[in-house]
Structure formats: C-alpha cells, structure tokens
Amino acid sequence: MPEAAQARIFVLDDDSLTRRIVEAALTKESFVVHGYGTKAHGVAAAQRDPYDLYLLDVMLPDGDGVDVCRLLRTRTAAPIVMLTSRGDLDDVVVGLEAGADDYIVKPFRVGELVARVRAQLRRAGELNRDRQPDDVLRLGDLSVDRAIRDATVRGERARLSQREFEVLDYLALRHGRNVARDVLMEAVWGSTEEISEKILAVYIRRLRCKIEVDPEAPRHLQTVRGFGYRLE
Numbered sequence: 001m002p003e004a005a006q007a008r009i010f011v012l013d014d015d016s017l018t019r020r021i022v023e024a025a026l027t028k029e030s031f032v033v034h035g036y037g038t039k040a041h042g043v044a045a046a047q048r049d050p051y052d053l054y055l056l057d058v059m060l061p062d063g064d065g066v067d068v069c070r071l072l073r074t075r076t077a078a079p080i081v082m083l084t085s086r087g088d089l090d091d092v093v094v095g096l097e098a099g100a101d102d103y104i105v106k107p108f109r110v111g112e113l114v115a116r117v118r119a120q121l122r123r124a125g126e127l128n129r130d131r132q133p134d135d136v137l138r139l140g141d142l143s144v145d146r147a148i149r150d151a152t153v154r155g156e157r158a159r160l161s162q163r164e165f166e167v168l169d170y171l172a173l174r175h176g177r178n179v180a181r182d183v184l185m186e187a188v189w190g191s192t193e194e195i196s197e198k199i200l201a202v203y204i205r206r207l208r209c210k211i212e213v214d215p216e217a218p219r220h221l222q223t224v225r226g227f228g229y230r231l232e
Contacts (some may be wrong), residue, residue, distance in 0.1 A: 007121055010051040011035040012042040012068060013083060014061050018106070022055065025110045026117065039063035046072060053120055056100075057083045058091045066091070066098045073099030079120035079162065083108075096202045101161045123149070123162035137172050139231065142211055142220050144172040151211060158210040163188065167203050168211070171221070171231040180228040204229060 009031045013019045019035045026033045034051070036042040039060045046054070046068075054072055056065040069080055082095035082103040092103050101120060104113055135146035143152045149165045151158040160168065166188045171179055181197055204223075208215035222230045 006032070007052040008032045008034070008050070009117065010042070010046060010054045012037075012039070012055065012060070012065060013057040014038065014059070015057070018057075018083075021110065022113065025114055029114055029118075031117075037061075039065075039068060042068060043071065046075075050076065050078075052078055052124070053117060054078060054080045055083060055104075055117075056080060056095075058085075058095060066095050069095055069098040069100050077124075077159070079124050081116065081120060093199060093202050096199060097206070099161070101163050120162065137175075139172065139175055139220065144168060153211050160207070160210060164203055164207055164210070167200075168207055168221075168231070171229060175231045178224045178227055178230050184228060 009026050011019055011022050011026075011033060013022065013035070014037050016037065019037060023033045023035045034045060034049075036045055039062045042056075042060075054069075054076075056068055056072075058065045060068075065082065069082065072078075072080055079102070080100045082092065082100045083106060084091045084095070084103055085106050095103060102116060104116055137144045137146075141154045145151065146169060149162065149169075150160050151165070151168060167184065170184060170187050181200060185197075185200055204221065205215070208218050208221050211220055212218045220232055222232055224230055
C-alpha cells in the first residue's frame with residue numbers, strides 16, 4: 001500500500017455535484033482521484049487500472065453499485081466503501097454482504113469522508129507490517145494474527161476485511177467471555193449511532209463463513225441469545 005499522498009482513489013457516483021465535491025476534497029489531500037458517473041465507465045476503468053480504495057454509490061443510472069462491489073471483490077482486496085442515502089439500511093446490508101468494508105451515509109461532511117478514507121487506507125497498510133510471533137492468538141484450529149490483521153483456519157488464510165478483523169480481534173482478546181452487542185459496536189465503530197445490530201449481524205455471518213467449518217453450526221463464534229457474542 002502506498003503512502004496516503006500517493007494512494008489512487010476510485011469514485012463511482014452518478015450525481016455530478018457529489019462526485020466533484022468528493023474529487024476536490026480528496027485531491028486537496030494529495031490523493032490521486034479518478035471519478036466516474038456510470039457503472040459501464042466505472043467497471044471499464046476498474047478493470048483497466050488498479051486502485052488503492054474504491055468509493056461506490058449504491059444507485060447508478062445503468063446498474064447497481066453493489067454489483068460493482070461484488071465484481072471488484074473478486075479482483076482486489078483493496079478497501080471498498082459504499083455511499084448510500086440515509087435510511088437505506090437494506091442497501092448497506094447488501095453492500096456489506098457483497099464484500100464492502102465500510103459505508104458512508106449521504107449527506108456527509110467532507111471532513112468525515114476524508115477521515116474515513118484515511119482510516120481505511122491506514123488499516124490496509126497495516127497488513128504489510130512485519131510479522132511478530134507474539135501477535136498471534138491461537139484458539140484451537142483458529143489463529144488470530146494481529147501483525148498481518150488476518151486469521152488462519154487450519155493453516156489457511158481467512159482473508160478477512162479490515163472491519164471483519166477488528167470484530168474478530170476484539171472478541172479474540174476476550175475469548176471465553178460474553179461481549180454485549182453495544183459494547184462490541186462501540187469498540188469497533190466508535191459509536192453505536194453509526195451501526196445497527198442488523199449490520200453487526202452481517203459481519204458476524206461473514207466471519208462465520210470464513211472461520212467456521214460449518215457456519216450454520218459454529219464452534220468458535222457463538223451467539224449469546226439476547227446479549228451478544230462469545231469467541232470460544
């Protein structure tokens with residue numbers, strides 16, 4: 001991952017005013033920004049050149065940003081952030097299930113968007129840190145590696161997204177203990193106002209698909225009914 005000032009940002013939004021605002025704000029921060037207004041143009045550009053972070057609007061005139069997210073996730077591990085209108089919780093859930101790492105609700109403050117972009121790039125960059133053996137927590141056939149911000153299951157990389165890792169890491173450091181949903185959301189997202197239990201459940205489901213032999217009968221990531229979760 002390059003330094004933030006060199007990072008290439010992909011912006012896909014059909015609203016020209018929003019796109020110009022985003023492009024101007026990120027360019028001012030010394031990012032290299034390429035903006036597109038249609039799914040067709042965006043997909044062609046994404047297939048032609050790699051980017052370090054993708055900002056995708058959910059609603060596009062010729063398709064769906066979630067479909068673009070699914071396509072990108074088959075080609076890159078770079079952070080994907082969905083842009084969605086306030087109240088479209090179902091769109092957020094679908095986007096996260098398609099592989100997005102985060103979402104930003106419109107209308108948004110420019111400063112917030114820049115901060116969220118920097119946070120995603122910083123987390124992605126931490127994957128390249130040198131491996132430190134003491135950073136590995138082993139729970140049976142599951143190992144949580146804080147140095148590379150990923151987990152291994154029976155020796156295979158789980159390839160967790162940044163947010164998935166943060167959820168798993170928080171639970172792993174408290175393994176064997178029940179963690180309340182609101183405590184987990186506050187710890188990972190910084191505020192329970194930005195996240196709902198429905199969205200948290202998406203991340204739990206995605207984690208189970210990556211770390212459990214049978215996601216429908218999880219051995220590691222347990223639900224504590226009416227309270228939260230526990231990692232065994």
